[in-house]
Amino acid sequence: MLAEFDLIRRYFMSPQEAQATDGVALGCGDDATLLVPQAGQQLAVSVDTSVVDVHFPHDAPAYAIGHRALAVALSDLAAMGAKSRWCLMAITLDQRAFKDDTAAEQWLADYASGFHTLCQQHATTLAGGDVTSGALSISVTVMGEVPTGTAITRSGAQVGDVVAVTGALGGGAGGLALWQQGERDLKHPLLQRYLLPQPRLKAGIALRGLATAAMDISDGLLADLAHLREASQVGVALQPDSLPLAEGLAEVLGSEAALTAALSGGDDYELLVTLPPSKVAQAQMQLAELGLSLSIIGRCTEALGVTGVSVEGATGWQHFRGGAQ
Amino acid sequence: MLAEFDLIRRYFMSPQEAQATDGVALGCGDDATLLVPQAGQQLAVSVDTSVVDVHFPHDAPAYAIGHRALAVALSDLAAMGAKSRWCLMAITLDQRAFKDDTAAEQWLADYASGFHTLCQQHATTLAGGDVTSGALSISVTVMGEVPTGTAITRSGAQVGDVVAVTGALGGGAGGLALWQQGERDLKHPLLQRYLLPQPRLKAGIALRGLATAAMDISDGLLADLAHLREASQVGVALQPDSLPLAEGLAEVLGSEAALTAALSGGDDYELLVTLPPSKVAQAQMQLAELGLSLSIIGRCTEALGVTGVSVEGATGWQHFRGGAQ
Numbered sequence: 001m002l003a004e005f006d007l008i009r010r011y012f013m014s015p016q017e018a019q020a021t022d023g024v025a026l027g028c029g030d031d032a033t034l035l036v037p038q039a040g041q042q043l044a045v046s047v048d049t050s051v052v053d054v055h056f057p058h059d060a061p062a063y064a065i066g067h068r069a070l071a072v073a074l075s076d077l078a079a080m081g082a083k084s085r086w087c088l089m090a091i092t093l094d095q096r097a098f099k100d101d102t103a104a105e106q107w108l109a110d111y112a113s114g115f116h117t118l119c120q121q122h123a124t125t126l127a128g129g130d131v132t133s134g135a136l137s138i139s140v141t142v143m144g145e146v147p148t149g150t151a152i153t154r155s156g157a158q159v160g161d162v163v164a165v166t167g168a169l170g171g172g173a174g175g176l177a178l179w180q181q182g183e184r185d186l187k188h189p190l191l192q193r194y195l196l197p198q199p200r201l202k203a204g205i206a207l208r209g210l211a212t213a214a215m216d217i218s219d220g221l222l223a224d225l226a227h228l229r230e231a232s233q234v235g236v237a238l239q240p241d242s243l244p245l246a247e248g249l250a251e252v253l254g255s256e257a258a259l260t261a262a263l264s265g266g267d268d269y270e271l272l273v274t275l276p277p278s279k280v281a282q283a284q285m286q287l288a289e290l291g292l293s294l295s296i297i298g299r300c301t302e303a304l305g306v307t308g309v310s311v312e313g314a315t316g317w318q319h320f321r322g323g324a325q
Numbered sequence: 326m327l328a329e330f331d332l333i334r335r336y337f338m339s340p341q342e343a344q345a346t347d348g349v350a351l352g353c354g355d356d357a358t359l360l361v362p363q364a365g366q367q368l369a370v371s372v373d374t375s376v377v378d379v380h381f382p383h384d385a386p387a388y389a390i391g392h393r394a395l396a397v398a399l400s401d402l403a404a405m406g407a408k409s410r411w412c413l414m415a416i417t418l419d420q421r422a423f424k425d426d427t428a429a430e431q432w433l434a435d436y437a438s439g440f441h442t443l444c445q446q447h448a449t450t451l452a453g454g455d456v457t458s459g460a461l462s463i464s465v466t467v468m469g470e471v472p473t474g475t476a477i478t479r480s481g482a483q484v485g486d487v488v489a490v491t492g493a494l495g496g497g498a499g500g501l502a503l504w505q506q507g508e509r510d511l512k513h514p515l516l517q518r519y520l521l522p523q524p525r526l527k528a529g530i531a532l533r534g535l536a537t538a539a540m541d542i543s544d545g546l547l548a549d550l551a552h553l554r555e556a557s558q559v560g561v562a563l564q565p566d567s568l569p570l571a572e573g574l575a576e577v578l579g580s581e582a583a584l585t586a587a588l589s590g591g592d593d594y595e596l597l598v599t600l601p602p603s604k605v606a607q608a609q610m611q612l613a614e615l616g617l618s619l620s621i622i623g624r625c626t627e628a629l630g631v632t633g634v635s636v637e638g639a640t641g642w643q644h645f646r647g648g649a650q
Contacts (some may be wrong), residue, residue, distance in 0.1 A: 031540050046357040079357070144357070151359055
């Protein structure tokens, strides 16, 4: 088996990363990386861990595992309206999971490809990492910048604001269901949604100055909406008929389960936002330029709580409850 | 079992962390934390993962596991001469490892206490985290600041420089050996060295402008020295008789194994530095004020490689080789 330094060098310290560009004064290979934050910006930071057979299936394609581990972390920066700048990637690998060195190297090359491709798409520089031995698990720390005072938090929603979501919902849960049924064609739009979620970074930036509050939908709409409601101290009247369902979802799950997936399935990584009615048209226009829809799904109310849906049994996913995802 | 949000709130979002102090514009509880880097400073970042039964024994005290997971990460900032500012902590917990909820809560309280106490000692604010379910593993991302141009890298050693180490060596390996022999008295100095290593942050800052190169000793002196030699393109003539052995090490291991532990045992988390002979006295004086010794153990040479010791079988620890530590 390869030594950890060889692994890191071969797959995660390509010449591009080692160069002192993109705000990196000293790249990988020393005790710490030296970054150069820009004046007038706040640093948005977040960490997300993806564990095998909790957050992704052990037999998921390595490319998707690399993409997804970074995507779920970047999604948190998107929800703040931050521009992604840097990331750190700590991977724990189970060498016994590979039948030989060749299989391990192929897996790592595919994993690195998924990770790096998404880095490049969002101008994010891998600024450090760690490789350890154990059950497969990936912790990604993301760092982004946002001009001071422009970050979109969860706590700014006002009574009367519109509640809206980017893109479509339920695709994460639908894709997982398909995967569990044995579907392996990665071109299937629901598998794409589940395995290769697209962090909405450009949308988050476009919504600066328009959205009063934002968060990403990772645990399911209702569960995440509860956090936003609590932080903003508002209620929400939902219009479930307005929920944008992921393409093909109703066909795969049936219409009732499709609605449940959109309300309570996790792993969608769309943005949940609130904004004044007067800003909706502008926000929709700006997101349309990014090829992304912004669907109104409800309104903020003074009465706390949620109306419009039965929340019975629809409390969303919490990883530590130990359910099988 | 508690839900992840409850866990995070109860043990890792004390009121102190939630306040917007210490360069934190927006604390835990949103999608990302907003930090305020200082002008004129570079940001030093690093991530370290600690895996149960790879980096620490599963039956180590929870307090020590929390302390140690942070300490090994902070040690990387120390090696750069950076001042620690913030950290993020991603923990994966195996709920089946606890006999009941009470045991889990006690473990978490002790773990948090070890983590927070070290945070406080080094003015480091916990700025975010993640809790997931799986085999126990902790990834800590540390962020520090260093005035632009003053960071100490691995690549600045010059031929003729003195090679020196802070504190004493071999304590990590000696403490592990003691633990494996059943010693459980945490007051034993070697167990302290292994389970509660002290990151040399103040020493790193004191060595700015004096040391030409620095790194921390985590994989063993010879293995880490090899990285420094390669980065600086120098050789080193070691004086093994000058190695400062940890207190009690020779008594526990015997003198030959004690020397091997100092050369090749991991987990010491002392600083390995090079500095011009003319700066040694000043560096020793400044470290003495911190209660820390700085021992000269060799000199940088033009001929690459290491002389003075047999390096046979003494290549240091690499976690991914899968050895049992």
